[in-house]
Amino acid sequence: MYVMGNTSETDRLDITEVADFLARAEEATLRPTTAHAPPVVPGAHRPLALAVADLDRFQEVNDRLGMAAGDRVLATFERTLAASLPPETVIARIGGDEYAIALPGTSAESALIQLEEVRAHYVEHGVDGVDGALDASFGIAARPPHAEDTADVLRCAAEALMRAKREGSARSVIYIEEKMTMKSSYYSRAALDRLSKLSAATSRTEASLLREALDDLLIKHRDKL
Numbered sequence: 001m002y003v004m005g006n007t008s009e010t011d012r013l014d015i016t017e018v019a020d021f022l023a024r025a026e027e028a029t030l031r032p033t034t035a036h037a038p039p040v041v042p043g044a045h046r047p048l049a050l051a052v053a054d055l056d057r058f059q060e061v062n063d064r065l066g067m068a069a070g071d072r073v074l075a076t077f078e079r080t081l082a083a084s085l086p087p088e089t090v091i092a093r094i095g096g097d098e099y100a101i102a103l104p105g106t107s108a109e110s111a112l113i114q115l116e117e118v119r120a121h122y123v124e125h126g127v128d129g130v131d132g133a134l135d136a137s138f139g140i141a142a143r144p145p146h147a148e149d150t151a152d153v154l155r156c157a158a159e160a161l162m163r164a165k166r167e168g169s170a171r172s173v174i175y176i177e178e179k180m181t182m183k184s185s186y187y188s189r190a191a192l193d194r195l196s197k198l199s200a201a202t203s204r205t206e207a208s209l210l211r212e213a214l215d216d217l218l219i220k221h222r223d224k225l
């Protein structure tokens with residue numbers, strides 16, 4: 001676990017430059033997953049999930065209870081992240097109540113599951129001395145499939161966070177490429193209905209199922225690529 005800055009019971013992380021976070025995230029993809037694993041070959045593009053998190057209604061806490069209470073909220077959220085995510089995770093505070101999280105070797109769907117667990121724990125346990133509901137929103141993207149450059153992956157995650165906010169906050173969402181939203185132009189209504197039923201039965205997004213199908217297709221025909 002690499003937390004960019006120090007945190008304690010009351011101190012929240014200092015703000016980190018986005019460029020520094022991206023460099024640390026990229027570096028983390030080159031480290032082996034275990035002490036006995038060989039180093040990752042540079043340029044091998046080990047999978048990487050990035051998330052951007054934002055604390056819902058944080059400004060209300062600052063306005064109503066003061067900055068000391070706000071700092072406790074930040075520190076509690078940071079400790080929850082650090083204690084709950086895998087050892088390879090990189091965590092940085094990149095704005096007032098905005099965080100960037102790197103999960104090396106992780107798919108977007110796996111990151112979604114882990115971050116929803118973090119969010120649920122944060123909501124359930126709250127913060128001492130802070131009344132009222134607390135929650136967070138996460139936007140998630142990954143390499144592959146959303147982008148190759150780490151900075152572009154982070155931009156996709158930030159776009160996903162904006163969508164989470166538009167949809168009501170208090171949720172984690174995966175970036176959806178514009179071309180995915182136009183799937184109705186390429187598939188029949190019957191196929192889309194079956195896709196919708198499969199999505200409900202598996203508790204997975206339609207976009208993730210389409211990405212899996214595309215990955216399987218590329219693997220099947222990899223000798224032609």
